[in-house]
Amino acid sequence: MKIAVIGAGAWGTTLANTPAKKGLNTHLWVREQELCDEIRNTGYNSVFLHDFKLSQDLKCSIEPKRIMEGADYFLLVVPSQFLRSALADMKQYFPQNPAVICASKGIELNTGAPMSQVIYESLEGLNPRFAHLSGPTFAYELSAELPTSIVLGCEDEKLAADVQDIFSTPYLRIYTNPDYRGVELGGAIKNIMAIAAGMADGLKFGHNTRAALITRGIAEMSRLGEAMGAQASTFMGLSGLGDLVLTCTGDLSRNRQVGLKLGQGMKLSDILKMRTVAEGVKTTESVYFLAKKLGVE
Numbered sequence: 001m002k003i004a005v006i007g008a009g010a011w012g013t014t015l016a017n018t019p020a021k022k023g024l025n026t027h028l029w030v031r032e033q034e035l036c037d038e039i040r041n042t043g044y045n046s047v048f049l050h051d052f053k054l055s056q057d058l059k060c061s062i063e064p065k066r067i068m069e070g071a072d073y074f075l076l077v078v079p080s081q082f083l084r085s086a087l088a089d090m091k092q093y094f095p096q097n098p099a100v101i102c103a104s105k106g107i108e109l110n111t112g113a114p115m116s117q118v119i120y121e122s123l124e125g126l127n128p129r130f131a132h133l134s135g136p137t138f139a140y141e142l143s144a145e146l147p148t149s150i151v152l153g154c155e156d157e158k159l160a161a162d163v164q165d166i167f168s169t170p171y172l173r174i175y176t177n178p179d180y181r182g183v184e185l186g187g188a189i190k191n192i193m194a195i196a197a198g199m200a201d202g203l204k205f206g207h208n209t210r211a212a213l214i215t216r217g218i219a220e221m222s223r224l225g226e227a228m229g230a231q232a233s234t235f236m237g238l239s240g241l242g243d244l245v246l247t248c249t250g251d252l253s254r255n256r257q258v259g260l261k262l263g264q265g266m267k268l269s270d271i272l273k274m275r276t277v278a279e280g281v282k283t284t285e286s287v288y289f290l291a292k293k294l295g296v297e
Contacts, residue, residue, distance in 0.1 A: 012077030080106025153183025182234025191280030202263015
């Protein structure tokens with residue numbers, strides 16, 4: 001069995017390292033040659049995950065063909081706004097009926113498309129089998145093997161069970177849910193609420209405000225989700241409420257940090273110069289127009 005992981009940010013590296021530590025044949029696509037060399041030579045990703053030595057069994061390359069050729073599972077962890085272009089470049093390396101697991105959280109600008117739609121459109125003709133991995137997981141804490149749970153949204157029971165087995169460890173429990181649309185939307189929209197919670201904290205509005213924001217945030221997420229074909233109950237689970245509470249309260253959240261700095265008076269353009277991507281900034285714009293289009297308040 002071969003697992004191809006596309007994207008070597010903090011989350012992609014962590015997810016790739018999880019099965020590699022179990023001895024599974026895992027290959028990581030890295031965009032930058034310098035970073036790829038560092039991972040190979042030192043076992044560290046100092047740019048995105050500097051505190052953790054990676055498994056010596058984790059293989060990496062900047063060449064998509066080497067990573068993807070012969071792979072049985074394809075895990076996508078590139079920033080959501082670049083997913084379509086990445087898939088266009090790599091489509092030639094996918095087989096027919098590929099098992100595609102997405103761990104990118106966002107909604108595409110201009111189209112309002114969730115990641116499942118982007119994948120199905122980009123891999124048209126290949127009939128991908130789709131799953132979405134989401135939930136309350138900071139990459140740093142999962143790399144430190146602190147216990148957590150996430151959810152895999154997947155209609156295909158066999159694929160869901162296989163992916164569950166690949167990534168499960170004594171410290172990572174994976175639940176499954178056939179409502180993949182609800183799972184992917186929960187992971188995307190909660191980033192907007194995290195920015196808002198950070199803004200409220202930056203303005204020193206207090207705990208009452210944050211609690212109200214989280215609660216009304218779930219209501220808004222559920223309304224939009226139902227309008228897009230998801231089940232409201234999914235948003236009360238790990239990819240909705242679980243991830244929302246984490247990103248709205250945890251200081252490791254990049255989206256919360258963006259909001260916090262905004263609330264303290266910094267300019268968005270200055271905040272966004274940081275290396276890591278805060279998906280919620282673009283997703284805010286996507287969701288605003290999507291909600292207007294669907295008539296959801």
